[in-house]
Amino acid sequence: xxxxxxxxxxxxxxxxxxxxxxxxxxxxxxxxxxxxxxxxxxxxxxxxxxxxxxxxxxxxxxxxxxxxxxxxxxxxxxxxxxxxxxxxxxxxxxxxxxxxxxxxxxxxxxxxxxxxxxxxxxxxxxxxxxxxxxxxxxxxxxxxxxxxxxxxxxxxxxxxxxxxxxxxxxxxxxxxxxxxxxxxxxxxxxxxxxxxxxxxxxxxxxxxxxxxxxxxxxxxxxxxxxxxxxxxxxxxxxx
Numbered sequence: 001x002x003x004x005x006x007x008x009x010x011x012x013x014x015x016x017x018x019x020x021x022x023x024x025x026x027x028x029x030x031x032x033x034x035x036x037x038x039x040x041x042x043x044x045x046x047x048x049x050x051x052x053x054x055x056x057x058x059x060x061x062x063x064x065x066x067x068x069x070x071x072x073x074x075x076x077x078x079x080x081x082x083x084x085x086x087x088x089x090x091x092x093x094x095x096x097x098x099x100x101x102x103x104x105x106x107x108x109x110x111x112x113x114x115x116x117x118x119x120x121x122x123x124x125x126x127x128x129x130x131x132x133x134x135x136x137x138x139x140x141x142x143x144x145x146x147x148x149x150x151x152x153x154x155x156x157x158x159x160x161x162x163x164x165x166x167x168x169x170x171x172x173x174x175x176x177x178x179x180x181x182x183x184x185x186x187x188x189x190x191x192x193x194x195x196x197x198x199x200x201x202x203x204x205x206x207x208x209x210x211x212x213x214x215x216x217x218x219x220x221x222x223x224x225x226x227x228x229x230x231x232x233x234x235x236x237x238x239x
Contacts, residue, residue: 005120005121008068008121009068061087065088069088072116081094081109091161092109099135099142106146114148114149126151126153130156132166132168133155133168134166135169136169141168164216171223172220172223173223176220179214
């Protein structure tokens with residue numbers, strides 16, 4: 001989603017007890033922003049950004065988004081569902097005994113999000129919206145689309161959530177293959193460095209290869225046996 005309403009942000013911060021002086025500072029931070037483009041050392045004229053929102057890359061933006069999204073994200077997480085967000089990346093889920101039951105729950109999530117969008121001055125991007133059903137029973141799969149902003153959004157077989165590829169059966173085969181490929185690429189880059197001491201090689205492996213392979217491994221570690229097999233096969237080819 002894109003945040004374009006600074007006033008909505010300030011209202012929500014005030015409602016949560018943020019001091020007036022800090023509110024004025026945030027107002028100044030979000031207002032009268034300008035942009036300059038630099039190419040080959042040459043800078044363009046500074047131009048105003050009428051709907052700049054929060055600047056990407058600012059360490060303050062994630063914290064401000066917590067206040068802005070709080071009304072949408074603060075949902076009780078239980079066996080029936082819940083919601084989480086990372087900056088402007090919003091995820092919600094529902095759980096139920098049947099596909100029809102879940103479909104009603106998903107529609108309620110969509111309706112709530114669109115209502116929040118209208119009240120907030122934010123914009124959900126339909127082309128970045130994804131829906132997936134998690135089940136290992138073929139009879140519970142629902143392939144019917146949902147309508148979001150007059151666009152049909154069909155459930156997908158896999159989605160990427162904060163860098164983790166999740167498939168509808170939660171086998172994580174696609175993510176494991178992707179992790180193995182990226183790990184192999186990192187190993188091949190490391191092999192180009194000749195004459196290093198073993199301790200240095202180990203340090204570089206821990207810094208360059210291990211984080212690529214085991215990213216979010218607590219999510220998919222139940223499939224680690226499969227990953228070990230894939231890495232072993234690809235490691236043999238690189239050795």
